[in-house]
Amino acid sequence: MKPLAPGWKKAARLALLVGVLLGLYAVAVARHDERARIRQQPVRLTPGCAEKLSRYGLEAGRHYVSPYALARTGQAGVRQGYSDEDVRAIQRGCNIIDDLQGQQAADPARERWNAARFVRGTHTSCDHCHQGIGDKQTAAGEPQSGSLSLAASWVMADMYDQFTGILLPYELRQMQCYINSSNGYKPNVADDLIRDVTAYSRFLAAALDLRFGNRYAEQGIDEVTASSTLKRGDDYVRGAALFQEKCARCHGPQGLGTVVDGRVLFPAVAGPNAFNLQSRNNFSFVSTILPGFICRNMPPGEEGTLSSQDCRDIGFYISNLPRPAGDKQGPLAALWQQLMMRVMPTLVRSVEAWQRPQESGRAGT
Numbered sequence: 024m025k026p027l028a029p030g031w032k033k034a035a036r037l038a039l040l041v042g043v044l045l046g047l048y049a050v051a052v053a054r055h056d057e058r059a060r061i062r063q064q065p066v067r068l069t070p071g072c073a074e075k076l077s078r079y080g081l082e083a084g085r086h087y088v089s090p091y092a093l094a095r096t097g098q099a100g101v102r103q104g105y106s107d108e109d110v111r112a113i114q115r116g117c118n119i120i121d122d123l124q125g126q127q128a129a130d131p132a133r134e135r136w137n138a139a140r141f142v143r144g145t146h147t148s149c150d151h152c153h154q155g156i157g158d159k160q161t162a163a164g165e166p167q168s169g170s171l172s173l174a175a176s177w178v179m180a181d182m183y184d185q186f187t188g189i190l191l192p193y194e195l196r197q198m199q200c201y202i203n204s205s206n207g208y209k210p211n212v213a214d215d216l217i218r219d220v221t222a223y224s225r226f227l228a229a230a231l232d233l234r235f236g237n238r239y240a241e242q243g244i245d246e247v248t249a250s251s252t253l254k255r256g257d258d259y260v261r262g263a264a265l266f267q268e269k270c271a272r273c274h275g276p277q278g279l280g281t282v283v284d285g286r287v288l289f290p291a292v293a294g295p296n297a298f299n300l301q302s303r304n305n306f307s308f309v310s311t312i313l314p315g316f317i318c319r320n321m322p323p324g325e326e327g328t329l330s331s332q333d334c335r336d337i338g339f340y341i342s343n344l345p346r347p348a349g350d351k352q353g354p355l356a357a358l359w360q361q362l363m364m365r366v367m368p369t370l371v372r373s374v375e376a377w378q379r380p381q382e383s384g385r386a387g388t
Contacts, residue, residue: 058215061133062111069127071156072117079230081114083107092232095164102229109222116223119216120149120173121156126286136216142207143347144296146280149220151290152204152304154320158227158241166231166241167326169319173220174227175242178235186303193221203302206347246311247318252332257310262340265333269322276375277368278344293344294364300356301349306342308349313338 068076080090084104093099105113115136118128124139124147125131131139150156157173160166166175177193184191191199194212197220201207210216233239249255267276270292275281278293291297298304304313314334320326329337345363348356 058136061136062108062215064111066111066114066118067129067134068114069118069121071121072114075156076114076117079226081105081110081226081230083110087229089230089232091230096232100232105226112219112222113226115215116219116221116226117156119220120153120223123148123150136214136219138216140208141201141210141216142205144206144291146282146287146290146296147205147207148287148290149200152200152316157224158231159320161326166239167319168240169243169245169315170241171244171316172227172239172241173224174231174233175239177221177224177228178233178237178239179242180236186309193224197221203349204298204304206297206299206302206349244312244315245319247314247331247334248311249335252330252335254332257306257339258336259340259343262336262338265329265337266340269329269333270337273322277371278341279368292341293346294368295347297344297346299347299349300352300360304342305346305349306338308342310335310338313342 078090080088083106086104087102088099089102115134119135119138122128123135123142124145125135128134131137153159153171153173155167155170158166159170159172166172176196179193181190181192182196183189184196194217197217198209198212202209228235249257266278270278273281273289274292275289278291278297280287280291280294280296281289301308303309304316306313314331314337317337318327318329318331318334321329345360345367347364348360352360
């Protein structure tokens with residue numbers, strides 16, 4: 024067989040390259056069309072989002088009046104309304120906050136924009152930190168101070184980040200949640216996931232009648248410093264005892280979370296499904312944020328009952344439990360944490376099982 028001339032070889036390679044590029048383009052177009060179809064489809068709300076959005080009077084129209092603000096102030100502040108497309112984006116954003124991994128969705132990949140691809144583990148959900156599906160309130164309907172309100176965070180717009188030293192817009196602050204708190208990966212800033220959560224946060228700000236640029240008590244966390252306590256130190260042993268008394272009934276005796284029928288009722292604060300060593304929730308990395316969150320939001324229904332020292336001791340204990348390493352710890356730290364996450368739970372359960380009969384025997388004598 025006569026070999027191809029050099030010119031034909033180049034033409035064949037060029038044709039192959041063009042064919043591959045056209046194939047990739049066809050795949051991209053197909054995925055774009057698929058996402059466009061998803062945007063046009065009705066949204067099946069989680070029960071929590073159905074109740075919340077109904078209570079806040081979300082519907083398409085030229086104007087929007089917040090029932091929440093009307094009931095609290097007696098004034099009907101009229102705001103620009105929402106289109107049908109806006110309403111669907113807000114609904115999808117609420118679903119993402121309430122059920123990031125799609126445990127309540129019939130088709131998680133489509134209904135949650137496959138959000139689980141950005142997180143490691145099976146427990147992560149935005150609502151675990153941004154409680155109340157983004158706007159936690161007290162029994163009296165007042166915003167919960169230091170509750171990481173998405174609405175208050177939205178109206179703060181661009182914020183200076185003391186850890187990175189740069190001014191971060193709301194979308195980039197969302198991306199940090201996936202990297203640190205979710206022990207995961209950074210989504211593209213233009214991803215539908217970011218867009219829909221932003222749409223929902225903006226709607227919450229309108230529903231709660233928050234003013235752009237203002238600072239609200241529910242935005243972020245009221246950090247608890249060592250100087251705010253009398254002891255000026257943190258006690259691991261006391262933290263362990265407090266954790267078993269106040270926290271273990273929800274998060275489990277080893278902090279591995281509570282899962283019932285495949286649904287996460289209370290998230291892990293240790294082990295492979297917890298935040299990593301690089302997260303700002305990690306006491307050893309930032310020693311004021313986790314105690315602040317605990318003091319303002321824990322235990323559920325008993326917020327504000329723990330002292331500043333209690334919260335620092337619990338945070339110190341939690342962050343010394345084994346968990347995934349962060350991006351900056353290196354391979355040896357990552358290997359050690361992986362070993363501890365596999366060995367320690369089994370070892371602790373064995374010791375507890377061995378101690379239980381002894382305690383029962385003493386009680387019977």
